Amino acid sequence: MSDTHVEIDVAAWVDKAKADPVTFRQRQAIEITLNAIASTHPLNEELYLKGGILMGLAYGSPRQTADIDLTAGLNPDMTVDARIEALLNSAFPSVAARLGYTDLILKVHSIKKQPKKIFETAEAPALKIKIAFAVRGTDEEKTLNDGKVPRLIEVDISFNEIMNYFQILELTGGAELRAYSLSELIAEKLRSVLQQKERDRNRRQDIDRLVAEHAPDEKLRAEILKTFVEKSRSRNIEPTINSFDDEETRARSRHDWDTLKLEIGTLPEFEDAYERVRGFYKSLPWS
Numbered sequence: 001m002s003d004t005h006v007e008i009d010v011a012a013w014v015d016k017a018k019a020d021p022v023t024f025r026q027r028q029a030i031e032i033t034l035n036a037i038a039s040t041h042p043l044n045e046e047l048y049l050k051g052g053i054l055m056g057l058a059y060g061s062p063r064q065t066a067d068i069d070l071t072a073g074l075n076p077d078m079t080v081d082a083r084i085e086a087l088l089n090s091a092f093p094s095v096a097a098r099l100g101y102t103d104l105i106l107k108v109h110s111i112k113k114q115p116k117k118i119f120e121t122a123e124a125p126a127l128k129i130k131i132a133f134a135v136r137g138t139d140e141e142k143t144l145n146d147g148k149v150p151r152l153i154e155v156d157i158s159f160n161e162i163m164n165y166f167q168i169l170e171l172t173g174g175a176e177l178r179a180y181s182l183s184e185l186i187a188e189k190l191r192s193v194l195q196q197k198e199r200d201r202n203r204r205q206d207i208d209r210l211v212a213e214h215a216p217d218e219k220l221r222a223e224i225l226k227t228f229v230e231k232s233r234s235r236n237i238e239p240t241i242n243s244f245d246d247e248e249t250r251a252r253s254r255h256d257w258d259t260l261k262l263e264i265g266t267l268p269e270f271e272d273a274y275e276r277v278r279g280f281y282k283s284l285p286w287s
Helices: 010-015 021-038 051-059 080-099 139-145 182-199 207-214 218-233 247-254 257-264 270-283
Strands: 002-007 047-050 067-072 104-114 126-135 151-158 166-170 176-180
Touching (some): 010 021, 021 067, 021 126, 021 151, 021 176, 047 182, 051 067, 051 182, 051 207, 104 139, 126 139, 176 182, 182 207, 182 218, 182 247, 207 270, 247 270
Parallel strands (some): 002 166, 047 176, 067 151
Antiparallel strands (some): 104 126, 166 176
């Protein structure tokens, strides 16, 4: 369900990195890739942007990432990887030219199915894509033509995800890209916090800033709870109003918290941030 249409100045986001030549070129490659998806059927109807790139483009997150995270409405069948590779490689040249990046060459370097042996039947399969890019007329182009990777961006595509609410992002130039709505984004981040125990891994949670700056209203809170519960149950987690009280969940969220300073600068104390998120979580319309 989509009830939001947002104009996104991707060109300005790219230009913000001009002082860093590596990041600047990387963002140009990301802009080309997003436009290739937005301009190509059926990718523009079946792939939904989420994660750090969405946070940076739509919500001004200072965290830097070169990974494009997507959820797919496509079935994870035997040939989905080959179809996506062919569609992207076909779109890259014309999209790069349309955006004015005539000196950039992009090519899918590799696509890996995860888990490889049971991809089609797995509960949460994914594709890990490496997109190589090079500056035309340089040694990088020769390296790319030799099958090597001069520079790259990574694309992760998740399948079999619950998704109820999305928005349309109008990119610079007019192409339209589907993306998670704010409620969908927050719901997935809340679930990822609870998944730490199930997956036996730690995750630095960055929900505090998102919730504080956008102050979800009653309607949005209801959407968040509905989607969060469905997403959690799809991963065999039964959430309750007290789930964020769990000490192991808190401890795992605290792990490596201070390293976020390298990405966002000013960082609140962990306990303050976690308590705000816990308070928000408990304020959702559980009954």
